[in-house]
Amino acid sequence: MALTGCGLFVFVIGHLIGNLQVFGAPEAINTYAHFLQSKPLMIWGVRLGLLATVALHIASAVALSALNKEARPVGYAGASAYGSTVGSRYMLISGLVIAAFVVYHLAHFTALLPGINGVGDFTKLKTNLHGETVPDVYGMMVLGFQVWWVVLFYLVAQGLLFMHLGHGLASMFQSLGFRNPIWWPRVQCFAKSASIAIFIGYAIIPIGIFLNFGRFADYSSQKKLEMQAASVPGAAPAATAGKEAK
Numbered sequence: 001m002a003l004t005g006c007g008l009f010v011f012v013i014g015h016l017i018g019n020l021q022v023f024g025a026p027e028a029i030n031t032y033a034h035f036l037q038s039k040p041l042m043i044w045g046v047r048l049g050l051l052a053t054v055a056l057h058i059a060s061a062v063a064l065s066a067l068n069k070e071a072r073p074v075g076y077a078g079a080s081a082y083g084s085t086v087g088s089r090y091m092l093i094s095g096l097v098i099a100a101f102v103v104y105h106l107a108h109f110t111a112l113l114p115g116i117n118g119v120g121d122f123t124k125l126k127t128n129l130h131g132e133t134v135p136d137v138y139g140m141m142v143l144g145f146q147v148w149w150v151v152l153f154y155l156v157a158q159g160l161l162f163m164h165l166g167h168g169l170a171s172m173f174q175s176l177g178f179r180n181p182i183w184w185p186r187v188q189c190f191a192k193s194a195s196i197a198i199f200i201g202y203a204i205i206p207i208g209i210f211l212n213f214g215r216f217a218d219y220s221s222q223k224k225l226e227m228q229a230a231s232v233p234g235a236a237p238a239a240t241a242g243k244e245a246k
């Protein structure tokens, strides 16, 4: 559980750093996404590794939960178990909702299913990057987070991720042998600070775009028109972007 959790934590940090580039120029995140997409072997290696890690993490969680129930078949007399936190009691539920969020998220931004984004067909979003027409990941994020219920769903998922990491990170170090008088206060401080920083980092993306910090609104209306034009059969290709929002 601890080792797979550690692997997923590393992914969550790396993914956050990559995504925060949306606050830079459109070319920044598009160059990064294009670099990843142009390395199919690497990206599929990471995807399969992630899938195996998530599967092992969920399997250990289910086994651990069964062991817990077996160790204490009769529930506590009080309303809440003494010494436990909300985060620790709802680890299984928060983890499963995060997994459900990731399924939606993959359909939203990786498989680009048009019916679930509340905007249109993201596969039609293209941009010009150093003379090459490539998927406009910046445009997709900017358009994707104009939709209030998408923003709300992402924020709920980030809230649950915050709760999950707050307890999970501390437990990970406990499983690895760091629960002692010297290390435990540091571990708890790290778990709290890291989960808060990750929450703020992820939440600021949908909120910042929705509330139009920066130049998102202009880019979004221009891209919406281009996407609609590209969806009409026989219309002129709209991959004129790249010079936008400069």
Ligand code: HEM
Binding pocket: 012, 015, 019, 033, 036, 037, 043, 047, 050, 098, 102, 105, 106, 109, 110, 137, 141, 154, 161, 202, 203, 205, 206
């Ligand atoms: C505001 C929050 C987030 C944003 C804006 C975001 C953005 C994105 C984007 C744009 C992609 C597609 C990349 C591409 O096709 O080039 C992606 C893929 C992905 N995201 Fe996120 N993400 C967020 C949160 C999360 C969280 C919290 C998790 C996991 C807990 C996550 C897991 C993934 C995974 C597994 C992929 C698939 C990577 C692949 O292509 O194999 N994301 N995300």
